[in-house]
Amino acid sequence: MKVLHAVTLHTPTHDFGGPTRVALNLSRGLRRRGVDARITALGDRFDGPLPDSVEGVPTWLYQARHVLPAFEVSGITSPAMLARARRMVAGADLVHVHLMRDLVTLPIALTALRTGTPLVLQTHGMIDPTEKRVAQLVDLLGLRKVLREADAVLHLTESEREDVEAVAVPRPLRRTHRLVNGVPAQERRPATSGDRPPTILYLARVQARKRPEDFISAMPVVLAKYPGARFVLAGPDTGPLADDMLALAARLGVADSVEYVGPLGHSEVMERLRSSDVYVLPSIVEPFAVSILEAMSVGLPVVVTRTGGLSPDVAAAGAGRVVDSRPDADNGPLVGQAILELLDPAANAEASDAAWNLIRDKFSIDAVVEDLHGLYEEVVAGHRR
Structure with a gap:
């Protein structure tokens, strides 16, 4: 199975935080299970060429263009990425989009719908009802469509699921699935001894x-x-x-x-x-x-x-x-x-x-990836039927 993860931004110091870390952790875990998982994102603040892999995960990074600086991370995009989006999406068996109201993940999700590629969305608590006019316009122009037509929408908590459903109204989401975040097992830290300043x-x-x-x-x-x-x-x-x-x-x-x-x-x-x-x-x-x-x-x-x-x-x-x-x-x-x-x-x-x-x-990444892989197989099988 070929899976494309789309996330907004990757920097050398992980400035975008959780969504990029989750995409990397999931992709690494999927690759250990034999899934060809790759990531596409904008790259920024790198000295020299953008890397073609991150922590062992093949990546397609495109230089971030700050076209709407006032909107910070929501206002960055890449014409080169958008030009290649259809080819990247069509080459995958499933697209997993770490969705926010932006000029990266939303266009890729819309491309997946246009190409008929199975689509899984993960919102990381970033999609909720809002009174902001620009965000409401984004909802009207495409966000509601991808939420309603995605094969599955992942949520971390019940309140997140309720928020996403409130944005998608009046039509319901096709399928929701709770997926917690997971992290790799790590070596334990030394015990606190009390004989040094904390x-x-x-x-x-x-x-x-x-x-x-x-x-x-x-x-x-x-x-x-x-x-x-x-x-x-x-x-x-x-x-x-x-x-x-x-x-x-x-x-x-x-x-x-x-x-x-x-x-x-x-x-x-x-x-x-x-x-x-x-x-x-x-x-x-x-x-x-x-x-x-x-x-x-x-x-x-x-x-x-x-x-x-x-x-x-x-x-x-x-x-x-x-x-x-x-x-x-x-x-x-x-x-x-x-x-x-x-x-x-x-x-x-x-x-x-x-x-x-x-x-x-x-919260081990292995348990989370096993759950996600099972969902992927169900989604892809549903498309084939």
Whole structure:
């Protein structure tokens, strides 16, 4: 079986985050099962020629053209990719589109419908009802059509499925299927010993909805007990927010204890996770963060918010701490207290075991790929009939 994964953007430091990581993880897992899985996407910020493979997955990358800069990632495209889209799609037995309202994935999904190629969509929490006029126009011009006519639409949570169905009305979706995110098995991190200053890590895009300010404002609470603790803020900055966070740390008198290291490559991400004691992601909205899964895959305890899609699993397993998060309040003290609890060596070891076992038992990439491969076979067989 030949499968084409289409995702919006790939950069050397994975600035687009979850969707690209999911596409890579799934493609690698499918290739281990003998499926000819490939990825097409826009490439940006590479020095020299765009690579023809990423982490062992063959890729067709096209240089990103920022035709509508005001719309950021939704406003990039490639005339060369669009010109070749029909040939790429027609050469696949199935097209798996990581869909958003953009000028990359939506045209490829429409091309799959025009060529009669089996189509699976995965929205990653990026498609929901909106009052924005431009987004509503995109829905009218093609998004609703691909949602309604796709052979299957994947969702992470029930609320995501409801959001996608609300966009597709009045006609229902043909088929929905829950597919969780999965990550590869990883080597465990060393146990927290308590004989060295702890490291607390935020590793995600530095953007408003992920509430990095709650990570920074948790610092005084932790430093009161662990004055040598180090706080690492890592990930691509979607604006001047990283500078704002460093300024907030200065106002709180804790600037010497925080470091912003910027975006990291995937191997660097895993190194940072293994060398940390607690991972923190205080997002207001987080459908199913791959970064949380990656943290737990090395046995790193996590502090997450109650509104996250993975939070019930974290709480049930005891893989970390789940805190409230309000967009109109300083949640730093709550986050700080949760960090303190996990810095206790015994509590850290218990949560570490739970996190590593949770990934192995429920969110391994092998189990997710087996589920997806079965869906692919059903979709392709349905087309043949």
